[in-house]
Amino acid sequence: MEKDFxxxxxxxxxxxxxxxxxxxxxLKVTSYSMYPILAAGSFxxxxxxxxxxxxxxxxxxxxxxxxxxxxxxxKIQENSCITKGxxxxxxxxxxxxKDILGWVTCIQNGTKSWEQTGxxxxxxxxxxxxxxxxxxxxxxxxxxxxxxxxxxxxxxxANLVRFEKKLLLRSAILLSKIR
Amino acid sequence: xxxxxxxxxxNKNVFAREEQLETVIVIPDRGxxxxxxxxxxxxxxxxxxxxxxxxxAQEVCAExxxxxxxxxxxxxxxxxxxxxxxxxxxxxxxxx
Numbered sequence: 001m002e003k004d005f006x007x008x009x010x011x012x013x014x015x016x017x018x019x020x021x022x023x024x025x026x027l028k029v030t031s032y033s034m035y036p037i038l039a040a041g042s043f044x045x046x047x048x049x050x051x052x053x054x055x056x057x058x059x060x061x062x063x064x065x066x067x068x069x070x071x072x073x074x075k076i077q078e079n080s081c082i083t084k085g086x087x088x089x090x091x092x093x094x095x096x097x098k099d100i101l102g103w104v105t106c107i108q109n110g111t112k113s114w115e116q117t118g119x120x121x122x123x124x125x126x127x128x129x130x131x132x133x134x135x136x137x138x139x140x141x142x143x144x145x146x147x148x149x150x151x152x153x154x155x156x157x158a159n160l161v162r163f164e165k166k167l168l169l170r171s172a173i174l175l176s177k178i179r
Numbered sequence: 180x181x182x183x184x185x186x187x188x189x190n191k192n193v194f195a196r197e198e199q200l201e202t203v204i205v206i207p208d209r210g211x212x213x214x215x216x217x218x219x220x221x222x223x224x225x226x227x228x229x230x231x232x233x234x235x236a237q238e239v240c241a242e243x244x245x246x247x248x249x250x251x252x253x254x255x256x257x258x259x260x261x262x263x264x265x266x267x268x269x270x271x272x273x274x275x
Binding site: 007010011013014015017018019021022024025026027028043 | 205209
């Protein structure tokens with residue numbers, strides 16, 4: 001177990017060096033927290049990006065010590081940002097800029113590849129980030145909306161936002177597949 | 180092309196670190212990481228572009244108690260698996 005952890009740390013160090021030196025890094029996704037845009041088994045191409053150029057909606061990869069995470073920015077703060085997995089209800093703990101390794105510039109799903117640097121995806125990611133933040137607002141167990149409105153109304157609103165977000169994401173994925 | 184007389188070369192984008200009994204190889208373009216054992220690490224250290232597969236097999240024989248044919252077959256198999264993973268490529272001439 002300790003050996004596995006050590007190996008993982010070495011892989012992280014080497015990957016970090018590769019990202020800095022080569023300017024990009026391909027990573028395999030291992031979870032479904034960003035489903036439907038990312039599923040376990042798909043690949044992302046990560047490139048460095050200065051914190052001042054980060055935008056709401058960017059999908060970023062950051063070092064959380066034991067693991068690297070890939071989630072979407074839903075809010076940018078002074079020295080950190082708030083991220084959330086598209087399939088999660090809750091936002092993550094703030095991610096400090098120094099822990100960010102880079103942003104996802106391309107998603108490779110089987111034979112399909114979606115460049116995230118184009119206008120379509122940049123605009124869409126911005127909208128998804130806002131919907132994702134709204135989803136966390138209504139859907140979170142401990143969020144600001146908790147206790148202020150009846151639980152059934154909160155749940156209804158959260159699910160409506162989630163439905164809208166999923167519809168938008170699926171349409172974009174479908175559109176990208178057709179083009 | 181006879182693999183024995185080719186010269187394996189590391190892909191310049193690949194990063195590796197030799198540890199005590201194993202070597203960790205990260206192949207950034209493929210999103211892959213490989214952990215190879217001591218023998219794999221020994222072969223990896225010989226991949227310089229100026230040493231042929233045949234010479235690598237001979238060095239394996241000199242270092243480990245293995246039959247020469249077996250060493251050659253194993254070395255070729257290992258090097259080909261590294262080629263498939265995008266960690267190395269084979270040149271027909273030695274690289275200086």
